[in-house]
Amino acid sequence: MAAYALRVRYAETDQMGVAHHAAYIPWLEAARIDWLRQAGHSYRALESAGLFMPVITVQVRYRKAARFDDELEIDTEAQATGPSRVAFRSQVRRGSELLAEAEVVVAAVDGTGRPVRIPASLLPALTPG
Amino acid sequence: MAAYALRVRYAETDQMGVAHHAAYIPWLEAARIDWLRQAGHSYRALESAGLFMPVITVQVRYRKAARFDDELEIDTEAQATGPSRVAFRSQVRRGSELLAEAEVVVAAVDGTGRPVRIPASLLPALTPG
Amino acid sequence: MAAYALRVRYAETDQMGVAHHAAYIPWLEAARIDWLRQAGHSYRALESAGLFMPVITVQVRYRKAARFDDELEIDTEAQATGPSRVAFRSQVRRGSELLAEAEVVVAAVDGTGRPVRIPASLLPALTPG
Amino acid sequence: MAAYALRVRYAETDQMGVAHHAAYIPWLEAARIDWLRQAGHSYRALESAGLFMPVITVQVRYRKAARFDDELEIDTEAQATGPSRVAFRSQVRRGSELLAEAEVVVAAVDGTGRPVRIPASLLPALTPG
Numbered sequence: 001m002a003a004y005a006l007r008v009r010y011a012e013t014d015q016m017g018v019a020h021h022a023a024y025i026p027w028l029e030a031a032r033i034d035w036l037r038q039a040g041h042s043y044r045a046l047e048s049a050g051l052f053m054p055v056i057t058v059q060v061r062y063r064k065a066a067r068f069d070d071e072l073e074i075d076t077e078a079q080a081t082g083p084s085r086v087a088f089r090s091q092v093r094r095g096s097e098l099l100a101e102a103e104v105v106v107a108a109v110d111g112t113g114r115p116v117r118i119p120a121s122l123l124p125a126l127t128p129g
Numbered sequence: 130m131a132a133y134a135l136r137v138r139y140a141e142t143d144q145m146g147v148a149h150h151a152a153y154i155p156w157l158e159a160a161r162i163d164w165l166r167q168a169g170h171s172y173r174a175l176e177s178a179g180l181f182m183p184v185i186t187v188q189v190r191y192r193k194a195a196r197f198d199d200e201l202e203i204d205t206e207a208q209a210t211g212p213s214r215v216a217f218r219s220q221v222r223r224g225s226e227l228l229a230e231a232e233v234v235v236a237a238v239d240g241t242g243r244p245v246r247i248p249a250s251l252l253p254a255l256t257p258g
Numbered sequence: 259m260a261a262y263a264l265r266v267r268y269a270e271t272d273q274m275g276v277a278h279h280a281a282y283i284p285w286l287e288a289a290r291i292d293w294l295r296q297a298g299h300s301y302r303a304l305e306s307a308g309l310f311m312p313v314i315t316v317q318v319r320y321r322k323a324a325r326f327d328d329e330l331e332i333d334t335e336a337q338a339t340g341p342s343r344v345a346f347r348s349q350v351r352r353g354s355e356l357l358a359e360a361e362v363v364v365a366a367v368d369g370t371g372r373p374v375r376i377p378a379s380l381l382p383a384l385t386p387g
Numbered sequence: 388m389a390a391y392a393l394r395v396r397y398a399e400t401d402q403m404g405v406a407h408h409a410a411y412i413p414w415l416e417a418a419r420i421d422w423l424r425q426a427g428h429s430y431r432a433l434e435s436a437g438l439f440m441p442v443i444t445v446q447v448r449y450r451k452a453a454r455f456d457d458e459l460e461i462d463t464e465a466q467a468t469g470p471s472r473v474a475f476r477s478q479v480r481r482g483s484e485l486l487a488e489a490e491v492v493v494a495a496v497d498g499t500g501r502p503v504r505i506p507a508s509l510l511p512a513l514t515p516g
Contacts, residue, residue, distance in 0.1 A: 010291065010301070011151050011284035015142040015197060015434075021442040022140050022416070025409035026269035033268065033327070043268070044327040047402075054452075055408040060445045068144060069291070069302045139420065139430070140413035144305075150313040151287070154280035155398035162397065162456070172397070173456045176273075183323075184279040189316045198420070198431040269409050271402040273455060280398050326402060 001038045003073035003093070004031035008066050018065035024092065025058065028102050031074035032088050039125035051116065053106040056085070060102040070094050079127045084108040084115035086126065130167045132202035132222070133160035137195050147194035153221065154187065157231050160203035161217050168254035180245065182235040185214070189231040199223050208256045213237040213244035215255065259296045261331035261351070262289035266324050276323035282350065283316065286360050289332035290346050297383035309374065311364040314343070318360040328352050337385045342366040342373035344384065388425045390460035390480070391418035395453050405452035411479065412445065415489050418461035419475050426512035438503065440493040443472070447489040457481050466514045471495040471502035473513065 004027075012023035033043045043053070066072060076090040084107055092100040110116050118126075141152035162172045172182070195201060205219040213236055221229040239245050247255075270281035291301045301311070324330060334348045342365055350358040368374050376384075399410035420430045430440070453459060463477040471494055479487040497503050505513075 007288075009284050009288050010143060011149050011287055013144040014139060015144065015146045016439060016441065017144045018441075020140050021445060022409060022412035025412055026267050029269055029409070030265075030267050042327065044325075052403060054403065054405075055449055057449070058408060058445065058447045062441070062443055062445075065441075067302075069300070136417075138413050138417050140416055145310060145312065147312075150316060151280060151283035154283055155396050158280070158398055159394075159396050171456065173454075181274060183274065183276075184320055186320070187279060187316065187318045191312070191314055191316075194312075196431075198429065268401060269407050272397060273400040273402065273404045275402045278398050 001035060001076070003075045004034040005071065005073050006030070008068050008070045008072065010068055013068045018067055019070075021060070021062055024060055024062075024100055024102070027072070027074060027092070028060075028088075028090055028104055031076045031090055032078075032104065032106075035076045035078060035088070036122075039122060041119075041122060046119075050111050051119065052109050052111065053086070054109060055104055056107050057105045058102070059104075060100055062100050064094075064097060064099045066092070066094065066099050072099065077127050078125065080118055080123070081105065083117050086118060130164060130205070132204050133163040134200065134202050135159065137197050137199045137201065139197055142197045147196055148199075150189070150191055153189055153191075153229055153231070156201070156203060156221065157189075157217075157219055157233055160205045160219055161207075161233065161235075164205045164207060164217070165251075168251060170248075170251060175248075179240050180248065181238050181240065182215070183238060184233055185236050186234045187231070188233075189229055191229050193226060193228045195221070195223065195228050201228065206256050207254065209247055209252070210234065212246050215247060215251075259293060259334070261333045262292040263329065263331050264288065266326050266328045266330065268326055271326045276325055277328075279318070279320055282318055282320075282358055282360070285330070285332060285350065286318075286346075286348055286362055289334045289348055290336075290362065290364075293334045293336060293346070294380075297380060299377075299380060304377075308369050309377065310367050310369065311344075312367060313362055314365050315363045316360070317362075318358055320358050322352075322355060322357045324350070324352065324357050330357065335385050336383065338376055338381070339363065341375050344376060388422060388463070390462045391421040392458065392460050393417065395455050395457045395459065397455055400455045405454055406457075408447070408449055411447055411449075411487055411489070414459070414461060414479070415447075415475075415477055415491055418463045418477055419465075419491065419493075422463045422465060422475070422512075423509075426509060428506075428509060433506075437498050438506065439496050439498065440473075441496060442491055443494050444492045445489070446491075447487055449487050451481075451484060451486045453479070453481065453486050459486065464514050465512065467505055467510070468492065470504050473505060
């Protein structure tokens, strides 16, 4: 799928002069939502239909700093790791430079927090386990 | 009322080496919620009871920079500016130094966004107009 | 100039189900930086050359809520309000709906915080006072 | 050491009605900085002396949601995992309920990003490997 593109905001920098490590977490989330969109799903519509995807685990490995105004791209792929779990693996790049790697596992739950099956319509977009 | 105290987080700094101007907005909100608490009201309980206070206007004047790890205090007072409007005026201080001044106007609305009267129990805590 | 476009991130929502009012502040900043870019200036390059633009005042009027995944546009214009002051006026829109209006005044300063003149090369992009 | 205490800010909630998963990252950072302070070190002073601690990896496991206005505590311990690496392990609690567990590895570097030894004065506060 096409990479998700973003530009580092000034507010996302810290006094070390780089993008703060916490800033990557909303970027990765935006990239997952973009991945869903490219797979034909609006996360807004999924939530309206009563499907939520809370984050269970986050792992990020920071390799090189991103800087203010950098144009970054995030490549994401997803894999089912259970009937109601999806692991998203992402690479944050600046051109060909790898800045960070991440894995974020989400659960599919209903409005009461009970696990539900990943929608069948999402399965074709998931990479084999 | 007692000032609301906070310490500047590293994530709130920017590459100018100071607290980013956007960081003050959640601080001011936390100070308003603390003001409500000192006035005997839990904003969480108000929301559960169907009263919401969306922000209508924000004005901040930044006078001196706050820095990482600074211990700040925010003095807040509130005034009714209409049957369903409250203006909160705050000063952000570092000891005796004034760092910023703000006025944030909120509306009292119900769950559908319709204006409702400020709860009578809040009125004694408001300063005269 | 062309409007600055953004999509509301999930992390920018709050439990009222709308974009939190603090989220607009980094959006407005990104729109100012984009305005500078369209006027031929990289804010990153300006900072590297020793020119900083700290925010002096922020005023925002929130008219309608923005929601998760909304595609917004921000129109910005700028006016010199002194030899080292620029006022940016912005409108945050969702299509033809006006969601918020803002004025952010920045100072032009050097690395020691001393006011400096607005770069002459910026003047043609500023609207008359 | 004493736990680091915080109260969940409204701005940290999302439209699922809970603290957004990204909000924990600055909390964990504030808890590390508090840990350093209790160990006799001001991170601000360390940076002024030319020692920086950029984050290398973040891992968080979210177990239960935190909610607006919740009073949380974060217990942190630290272990040297190399001559210039420290792993901080934290538990985010609401009273006796475990909400999240995290491990954040930081590097000790100088102003040019070159690894430097963990200050000897920190070693007594680190747990054995």
